[in-house]
Structures are given as C-alpha cells and as structure tokens.
Amino acid sequence: MKRKSLSIIVAAGLSAALALGGCARASQDSAGAPGEITMWTHSAGNPGELAVYKQIIADFNASQHQYKIVQQNFPQGSYNDAITAAAAAHKLPCLLDMDGPVMPNWAWAGYLQPLGLPDSLINSLLPTTVGRYRNTVYSAGYWDAALSIFARRSVLDKNNIRIPTVDKPWTLDEFDAAVTTLKANGYATPLDLGAADTGEWWSYAYSPMLQSAGGDLINRGTMKSADGALNGPDAVTFFTWFQQAFTNKWADNSGPVGNQRFIDNKVALSYTGVWNAKDALAAVGGDLLILPPVDFGKGPKIGGGSWQWGISAGCPNADGARAYLKFSFQDSYLTAFADSQVVIPSTASAAAASKYFSDTGALHQFAVLSQKFALARPATPGYPVISSTFEKAAKDIMNGAEVKSTLDTAVQAIDTDIKSQNNYGF
Amino acid sequence: MAAHVVEAGERVLRRRRRVWIYLVLVGLAVFFLFPLVFMFVSSLKPDGQILSDLGGWRAFLPLGDISLRNYAGVFDRVPVGRFLLNSVIVTVAIVGAGLVVNSMAGFAISRLRWTGRGVVLSVVIATLIVPFETIAVPMVYWVSQLPTLVFQHGQVEYDFGWLDSYQVQIIPFIANGFSIFLFAQYFSTIPTAIDEAARIDGAGWFTIYRRIAVPLSGPAFATVAILTFLPAWNQYLWPSMVVQDENLRPVMVGMQYFFQDNTAWGEVMAYTSMITLPVLVVFLAFQRAFVSSVAASGVKG
Numbered sequence: 001m002k003r004k005s006l007s008i009i010v011a012a013g014l015s016a017a018l019a020l021g022g023c024a025r026a027s028q029d030s031a032g033a034p035g036e037i038t039m040w041t042h043s044a045g046n047p048g049e050l051a052v053y054k055q056i057i058a059d060f061n062a063s064q065h066q067y068k069i070v071q072q073n074f075p076q077g078s079y080n081d082a083i084t085a086a087a088a089a090h091k092l093p094c095l096l097d098m099d100g101p102v103m104p105n106w107a108w109a110g111y112l113q114p115l116g117l118p119d120s121l122i123n124s125l126l127p128t129t130v131g132r133y134r135n136t137v138y139s140a141g142y143w144d145a146a147l148s149i150f151a152r153r154s155v156l157d158k159n160n161i162r163i164p165t166v167d168k169p170w171t172l173d174e175f176d177a178a179v180t181t182l183k184a185n186g187y188a189t190p191l192d193l194g195a196a197d198t199g200e201w202w203s204y205a206y207s208p209m210l211q212s213a214g215g216d217l218i219n220r221g222t223m224k225s226a227d228g229a230l231n232g233p234d235a236v237t238f239f240t241w242f243q244q245a246f247t248n249k250w251a252d253n254s255g256p257v258g259n260q261r262f263i264d265n266k267v268a269l270s271y272t273g274v275w276n277a278k279d280a281l282a283a284v285g286g287d288l289l290i291l292p293p294v295d296f297g298k299g300p301k302i303g304g305g306s307w308q309w310g311i312s313a314g315c316p317n318a319d320g321a322r323a324y325l326k327f328s329f330q331d332s333y334l335t336a337f338a339d340s341q342v343v344i345p346s347t348a349s350a351a352a353a354s355k356y357f358s359d360t361g362a363l364h365q366f367a368v369l370s371q372k373f374a375l376a377r378p379a380t381p382g383y384p385v386i387s388s389t390f391e392k393a394a395k396d397i398m399n400g401a402e403v404k405s406t407l408d409t410a411v412q413a414i415d416t417d418i419k420s421q422n423n424y425g426f
Numbered sequence: 427m428a429a430h431v432v433e434a435g436e437r438v439l440r441r442r443r444r445v446w447i448y449l450v451l452v453g454l455a456v457f458f459l460f461p462l463v464f465m466f467v468s469s470l471k472p473d474g475q476i477l478s479d480l481g482g483w484r485a486f487l488p489l490g491d492i493s494l495r496n497y498a499g500v501f502d503r504v505p506v507g508r509f510l511l512n513s514v515i516v517t518v519a520i521v522g523a524g525l526v527v528n529s530m531a532g533f534a535i536s537r538l539r540w541t542g543r544g545v546v547l548s549v550v551i552a553t554l555i556v557p558f559e560t561i562a563v564p565m566v567y568w569v570s571q572l573p574t575l576v577f578q579h580g581q582v583e584y585d586f587g588w589l590d591s592y593q594v595q596i597i598p599f600i601a602n603g604f605s606i607f608l609f610a611q612y613f614s615t616i617p618t619a620i621d622e623a624a625r626i627d628g629a630g631w632f633t634i635y636r637r638i639a640v641p642l643s644g645p646a647f648a649t650v651a652i653l654t655f656l657p658a659w660n661q662y663l664w665p666s667m668v669v670q671d672e673n674l675r676p677v678m679v680g681m682q683y684f685f686q687d688n689t690a691w692g693e694v695m696a697y698t699s700m701i702t703l704p705v706l707v708v709f710l711a712f713q714r715a716f717v718s719s720v721a722a723s724g725v726k727g
Contacts, residue, residue: 045686046686
C-alpha cells in the first residue's frame with residue numbers, strides 16, 4: 001500500500017517535470033499583444049467616470065487600427081499600493097493616472113517618462129492640471145478640484161456679516177469676527193474645517209492657509225529644506241490661529257467627514273470642496289453661497305492639482321500612449337468628466353460648454369477660484385513625507401501642542417528625509 | 427421547618443442572582459451587537475440620514491426613509507458575486523491546504539526524531555515576529571519571477587510571473603508558523619506509547635499521522651481552521667498589490683470601491699453586511715465547535 005502511493009507520487013512528479021521541460025514558453029508577455037496599450041485608472045467603483053473612459057477608449061480604438069487600449073480599474077484607496085507593487089515587479093502599465101502631488105515622487109523613482117504632448121495642448125490647460133517636475137512635464141489632467149467656504153446667504157444677512165467676493169475676500173479679522181458672531185447667535189460650532197478627515201486632505205486643505213499667511217511646506221526656491229517656511233514667524237502666527245480656532249470652539253474635529261453638518265444647518269460655514277457642491281446645491285438651493293477662501297495676509301490660496309495622466313518609463317508603445325492621450329484631451333470628453341464628476345474642466349472651452357462651470361453655471365464660482373487662487377503643492381519627490389509630517393504636526397497643534405517646537409520637530413523630520421535622499425536630486 | 431425556610435430563602439437568592447447575571451449578560455450581548463445592528467440598520471438608510479442619525483439612538487433603529495436601494499447600488503458599483511466567489515475559493519484553499527501542510531509539519535517536528543528539529547522549530551517561531559508589511563514588496567518581486575504553467579492554444583506552456591492569479595493569493599499563506607507551532611504543541615501531548623505500539627504493528631509515520639494523530643487532534647484542527655479563516659477572508663494589502671484583474675479580486679479590496687470623494691456610506695454598510703453574512707453564518711453554524719476547540723487547545727483568538 002505504502003509503496004504503491006509512493007510510486008504514484010513519483011510518477012506524477014516525473015510527468016510534471018517532463019511536461020515542464022518539454023513545453024514552450026507562453027508567447028504573451030506582460031506588455032500584452034503588439035499594439036496593445038495597458039491603462040490603469042484609480043476609478044473602480046465610480047460608474048460616472050468609468051463611463052466617460054469607456055467612451056474615449058471605444059472612440060480611440062475605432063479611430064485607428066495601430067493601437068488598442070486595454071483598461072484595468074483599481075479602487076482609489078489601494079491604487080498607490082498597486083502601482084508601487086507593479087513598479088517593484090517591473091509590470092507597470094503604459095498609461096497610469098496619479099494624484100498630482102505624487103507625480104514628482106514617481107518621476108524621481110523612475111516610474112514615468114516625460115509626457116511629450118504638444119506645447120499647444122499643454123498651454124491650453126489650467127496650470128494646476130499640468131504636472132511639472134524639474135521643468136519637465138510628466139503629467140496632465142482633465143480636471144482640477146477647488147476648495148471654498150460654503151455658507152447660507154440668509155444666515156450671513158441675518159447676522160449682518162459681509163458677503164465676501166473674489167475681489168474682496170474676508171480678511172482674517174473679518175473672518176474671526178464672523179465666526180464669533182455666528183457662535184454667539186446659536187451655532188455651537190459655527191465652522192466645519194473638515195478636521196475629522198485624515199491623510200493628504202490635511203496638507204491639501206490647510207497648507208494653502210499657511211501659504212496665504214506667508215509660510216509654506218518647504219522653501220520652493222531650493223526644495224532642500226523646510227526651515228523658515230514651515231516654522232518661521234508667519235507659520236507660527238498661522239498655526240497659533242489654527243489652534244485657537246479649536247480652543248475657541250469655532251471648529252472641532254468630531255466629524256462626520258463631508259458636508260452633512262452644513263446641509264443639516266448645524267454649522268454655518270463649511271470649508272469643503274467642489275465635490276460636495278452638487279448635494280449642497282440640492283439641499284440649500286439659491287441660498288447657497290460659494291465663498292472665496294480667507295485672506296490670511298498674503299492673498300487667498302487654495303490647493304491645486306488633481307488626478308493626472310502619465311506614461312510609464314518602460315512603456316513599449318509610448319507613441320501609441322501619447323496618441324491616445326492627445327486624442328483624449330477633447331473638450332467634449334473634458335466637459336463630460338466635469339459634468340458627471342462635478343470637477344472643474346482643464347480648458348476654458350470645455351468649461352464654457354459645461355452645465356455646472358460655464359459662465360451661467362451654478363458652480364462657475366469654483367472655476368474662478370481655481371483660476372485666481374490655486375497653488376500647486378510643492379513639486380518635490382519628498383512631498384509624501386512632507387504631507388504626512390505636516391498632518392501629524394497640524395493635528396498635534398490642534399490638540400494643544402506648543403506651536404513653535406512642534407513645527408521645529410516637523411522641519412527636522414522633513415529635512416532629515418530630504419538629506420537621506422541626497423536632496424532628491426535638487 | 428426552619429431548615430425548609432432557609433432552603434427556600436436560598437433558592438430565592440439564587441434565582442435573584444441568576445436574574446442579575448442574565449441581565450448583565452444580556453447587556454453585554456447588546457453592547458457587542460451594537461456595531462452589527464448599526465451596520466445592518468444603516469444599510470437600509472440614505473447617506474444623509476445615516477450621518478444625521480449619528481450620535482443618537484436613531485442610528486440603531488430602522489426609522490425614516492428605509493429601503494433596499496443601497497443593496498441595488500452595491501450591485502451597480504461592484505461585482506459583488508464575483509468578489510465573494512473569489513474570497514470563498516481563496517479562503518477555502520488556504521484553510522484546507524493549511525490544515526494538511528501545517529499539521530504534517532507540526533507532526534514532523536513534534537513526533538519524528540531528526541537532527542536540527544529544535545532549530546527548525548525556533549526558525550518557524552521566529553517567522554512570527556516579522557510583520558507581513560515589511561516583506562510585502564520583496565515578496566511581490568519574488569512572485570512576479572516564479573515560473574507558472576499556462577494553458578493556451580490547446581497546449582501547456584510555461585511563463586514567469588504569478589501576478590493576477592489565484593495561486594498568488596493562496597500559496598504564500600498556506601504554510602503558517604503559528605499553525606505549525608500549535609500543531610507541534612498539540613501533537614506533543616499525545617502519548618508516544620501509541621506511536622511505538624503502531625510502529626510495532628508495522629505502521630509507517632504517515633499512517634501514524636493519518637490514523638492516530640489526526641483523529642486525536644480535532645480541537646487543534648478546529649482552532650487552526652478558525653485562526654486562519656478570518657485573516658484569509660480579510661486579506662486586503664496583498665491582493666491589492668498582486669491582483670490587477672478585477673475578476674480575481676477578493677471582497678475586502680471591493681470595499682475600497684465605495685470610498686470616492688463622496689463616500690457612499692449606505693452602500694458601504696450594505697456591502698459590509700453582505701460580506702459579513704457568510705462569516706456570521708459560519709460562526710453560528712460551528713459556534714459550539716469553535717468554543718470547545720478554543721477551550722480544549724488553550725488558545726485565545
């Protein structure tokens with residue numbers, strides 16, 4: 001019995017070995033069939049966005065016979081892990097989208113090649129939808145997002161608070177007076193800053209305030225140190241205000257994340273993005289105000305740079321990938337993205353055709369805010385570390401940590417990372 | 427008579443004590459059920475209402491605009507049936523193969539006498555202190571270089587790379603240091619006299635493993651099955667890194683489909699209800715076996 005089992009195992013093993021030795025290597029490698037261009041998106045679970053991609057790909061594939069786009073969709077939350085893993089395995093797709101601030105890191109790591117799209121096309125896009133690293137364009141996007149302050153006209157009128165405009169935004173003193181008045185007149189927490197959120201939201205949302213106050217995440221001239229930018233007098237002044245906003249109970253971090261507290265009229269002012277505008281419009285109607293950000297001293301600022309497209313360094317069909325991208329930047333597609341996703345189109349002509357963002361569209365104000373106040377996050381490969389360090393420092397300060405020493409510690413962490421990476425090539 | 431009264435008084439006291447114990451137990455059960463109740467109830471509500479109801483008792487009650495819309499939304503957004511099937515395949519394979527491989531390894535370490543088994547056991551235990559996250563990226567590189575057989579054009583061919591497959595989700599997780607250790611410990615409690623008697627009767631080691639050790643180690647098998655089932659069902663990081671084809675993704679990666687700029691909380695709750703249900707059913711079906719196996723093997727989950 002025992003010998004019989006053993007002989008069966010040996011025979012099976014020999015057969016497998018012979019089969020393996022005799023068979024040929026599969027012809028199809030990871031790059032796919034000739035002319036096939038692999039494309040990864042972060043859009044799984046987003047039917048509106050995927051429908052537009054499906055249309056573009058169908059149109060492109062039908063427009064020529066040299067290349068064929070093959071799409072794979074990943075959920076946003078695990079997308080960067082998938083890219084990192086694919087890069088480690090040398091299996092990156094030809095076309096990949098990426099969040100704007102991450103692009104320099106991927107370009108520095110050798111994942112990307114220069115985009116190589118015509119200057120006329122690049123120059124027609126909103127500046128914050130073009131990803132530049134060391135004066136080379138590596139990515140470009142169909143849209144941008146923008147932040148603003150949502151309010152109800154009736155609430156501001158009732159409390160005799162001036163409605164700010166793009167040309168005359170609130171000064172910090174005016175803003176402080178407004179939230180003090182709102183708090184005194186029935187709003188236990190008048191302002192939702194979105195502090196219950198986590199991750200990159202913190203640098204996206206609050207570093208523009210810091211920049212408006214005169215500070216920054218890093219010295220952009222050299223990109224070699226955050227000293228003086230993140231812990232200088234302007235930064236200390238801003239973060240002292242930021243801390244007081246929580247100690248004064250103007251804002252809190254109790255959540256929920258999103259804009260529900262504004263819709264329920266539990267807060268009077270909500271610092272949030274264009275992605276929440278459609279629901280707010282439906283709930284509040286004509287009473288909704290989309291206000292410019294506060295001027296902390298050096299002019300209002302909002303974060304710029306959303307999802308953008310690039311071409312991987314090892315793409316065997318880079319010309320085809322470029323042809324696809326060029327094809328895809330048609331106004332009709334940009335408008336379709338804008339209206340299905342409620343995001344700001346990257347060309348003026350696409351915005352003019354948009355239901356929401358044309359001159360008469362209900363959300364036109366976001367296009368204006370993006371054009372006037374958007375500032376891209378620092379284009380350095382060190383941004384992921386800068387962002388997580390900034391988040392930790394800002395949260396510590398919100399929770400009562402001493403401002404200057406917390407910022408000094410953050411600067412030290414950022415500078416140590418930059419030095420350990422030989423200044424990231426700067 | 428007096429003794430009778432005292433006895434009756436003690437009975438009343440005992441009954442009162444039992445009532446209090448049950449009240450505390452019911453309270454604890456309700457407390458631990460809250461998250462599940464919240465999940466199921468919220469899966470029936472619109473997003474806005476879920477957020478508005480937070481912070482009050484309404485969050486746990488099916489009140490307001492109740493419907494199955496979120497469940498319909500889940501099917502529009504995620505191929506949930508496919509994801510569930512993939513998770514069942516991966517989990518069953520990991521648990522099933524893991525029971526065989528790890529019990530054999532545990533048996534070899536515990537019962538067979540060979541040079542270096544102590545060192546091997548130490549190495550197996552040492553693997554437990556290495557967090558998976560630290561080796562995930564190198565592992566991706568390794569599995570992307572491994573040879574594999576491909577059936578195409580009617581013949582068997584070979585290729586390199588395990589990415590985008592079931593085996594990449596299963597094989598790295600079959601051998602498990604903790605399971606081997608647990609089996610080795612459990613097998614060592616079986617008297618060696620049984621082995622010796624079997625050897626005298628002509629049994630080989632595999633027969634002793636199969637006919638003696640395995641039938642006597644039910645609690646250890648049940649415990650290992652439980653302890654490997656949940657991590658296999660909850661796999662997220664690894665499949666996120668090695669599976670690019672949507673048709674091969676497991677349920678936990680599907681969870682991320684709902685976290686867009688605006689999180690569809692109602693659909694998140696509907697989806698989590700759907701993927702929790704199989705786990706609950708398994709637990710309820712084998713509840714008694716689970717509890718007794720954990721007690722018998724002395725392992726706490």
